Amino acid sequence: MRLLPILTAILVSAFLFFLVFQRDNLVDFARETDAPPSEAETAAAPEPDNTTPSKPLVSVVALRSVAQPIENAVLLRGETEAAREVEVRSEVSGLIISEPLRKGSQVEKDQLLCEVEIGTRASDLEDAQGVLIRAQAAVPEANARLAEANARLAEAQINDNAAKRLSEGGFASDTRVASAAASVESALAAVEAAKAAASAATSGIKSAEARVAAAQREIDRLKINAPFAGMLETDTAELGTLMQPGALCGTVVLLNPIKLVGFVPETDVERIKVGAMAGARLASGREARGSVSFLSRTADVTTRTFRVEVIVPNEDLAIRDGQTVEIIVSAAGTEAHLVPASALTLDDDGELGVRTVDENKTVQFAPVSILRDEIGGVWLDGLPDEVSIITSGQEYVTDGVTVAVTYKEPS
Template sequence: MRLIPVLSAILVTAFLFMIVVERDRLVAFASSGGAPETSSEAPETVATPVETVAVAENAVRVVAVHSSARMVDSAVVLRGQTQAHRQVEVRAETIGRMISTPLRRGAHVSEGQELCRLEPGTREALLAEAKARLAEAMAQVPSSQAYEIEANARLEEALINDNAARKLSEGGFASTTRLATTAANVKAAEAAVQSAKSGLESTLAGIESAEALVAAAEREIERLSIKAPFSGLLESDTAELGSLLQSGNLCATVIQLDPIKVVGYVPETEINRVDLGAMAGARLTTGQELTGQVAFLSRSADPLTRTFRVEIDVPNPKLTIRDGQTAEIIIASDGASAHLIPQSALTLNDEGTLGVRLVDQDNLVRFMAIELLRDAPEGIWVEGLPENADIIIIGQEYVEDGVPVLPVFEEPA
């Protein structure tokens, strides 16, 4: 019963011996296709071209491609979403009952179009009262002006009499009593002038107060009609007929979708590659492709994500693009010399640096770090490699720097 485990242990030991000790012979046997050795009398075989280029007995076979750098448009790729150009919640500024027929969501509205109308109540009566007070205040102006003119005339007469009395008193022709009387008349006339001026100023103040009341009443009546601040679409129904709107209650929500914004967030490592006015494109989840220009680039980073907001204006005359759709954004940047390689060719070195392994002129492996530019259906664009490079695409994970290899080259896709 113990014979099978013993045989299994012998076979495993023999297999490990062949892999560790007789590795070279095993590799040679595998590369020759397992053909049996021929006797010395057999004719000599002619070496194939692959065998003549072997750089060493322990060279590792790998698959590589000849790659040449090409000038490509470098782009910044982001994820974002569409956003309405403008959106506002139109709210009531006064209290009133809704008396207009409501508009339904999705309706087109023009700038200045009435959305909600409130019942005026006693506001028109208050306006009429304020206008009556204004007319009354304005009617008092002529009498106040006449009283001021009369007071000025009396003051002038009192000054003349006082001057005459003083001259007569100096010549001994007027008594001291008369002089005191004329002086008292001057003071009384001055007081009358001051009173007339105060009355006129009070009348003018009454006019200003009445005008303010009229303006307030008219403004209160204007607030009864709630209008659209700009042309757009109703995102919600307007307030229902008969409902009571308090100050601050919602009348309707209006959005403007032409033009529409595509909003994304640029990481701080890519921010210097984005400029205002740069051409940009976006692809929605529906497959629709958009084109526009960068209209806004934030100067302040988000405190949590350390990214910068970027906005792209896109024309939307038919309103086919909706608010809140997910979009993949590509912003054009300066061109760069890059290689197109398959994604499977990427690898990491011992320090965790992303790169590829190359075959140099001596058929030795050399690791080079790269920088990803963007994805493409046929591969990925990378930079950081020489103008011409032999890139290992199969077997790069089994070799290290300085290891001799026997490359088999394929035509690039």
């Protein structure tokens, strides 16, 4: 084995060790071994420059932006809903004797939908009318008896007064006086009885009239009419169907106008007002316009959202009940800045905002809120009317840093 290659490898390894791990000590050792400069070299050498070279500034691109008035809006998602929907049901029992109307048919207000056979209701009405006639005839007789009782009372009172005066002069006996007083009491009782009979006769008329009205109302209920003009959502009851109180005759819906129902979160509820204009787009692509007709005062206990209703015209009935719809409700306009979405950043606390530069080219962070986005960028609120917003390089600077700014005007 040759000794020279081994020694060479050991020396190279030692040199690399000192070069990598003991570099500082090796440099100091080399400096100590250097010869000191001569006096001429010292005199000719320039004075050392103790000034630290300036650090280069970070270059950024900023947009000079001026706030612009924009239309604000609230986006809701919901569904269409019929303006009115009623399940017309029977109030009586009996067989249907009318031909059915088919679903999809247009009906007018008070149009006949179902008719129930009359059965014995006609005879019940005639019987009630007969009772009423008899009750009405009993009233004159009761009044005559009352008049007769009043006349007898007047006669008895005259006889009683005469007997008392004759008794005072000694011309009438006590028996006559007592008999006259008894006649007065009997006449009073007869008057009260006559009054009761007259009152009973009057009550009999009222009872008979109520019975007639009930029988007539029962007959009127045999015809079931449409409560309003609309469209039949179901067939009406089939001919021969046995109806019971509460049985369904048919369902009528009103689709013109139609309601658009959405739910707004509590963060945006203050931006919506009743009467505000609204636009809508259905899943089919059809668009509609209307106004807010209702804004709930009570939040849904589960979602903490508020119900919003928009009324839109639907003359051709192309919009159906239950379709998915996007609703945009106009809100009060505001001043905002349109900037590229890439200009948005987050601060150390995770708050959304942009970085701006002032006249001294100093960077500041400004929190913002997004009003809406579009193809050209996002509209931001929360900034001054005029501001320079960093659109490139904002991720490499922090608050208070001076930067080299290149400005660009908005397109």
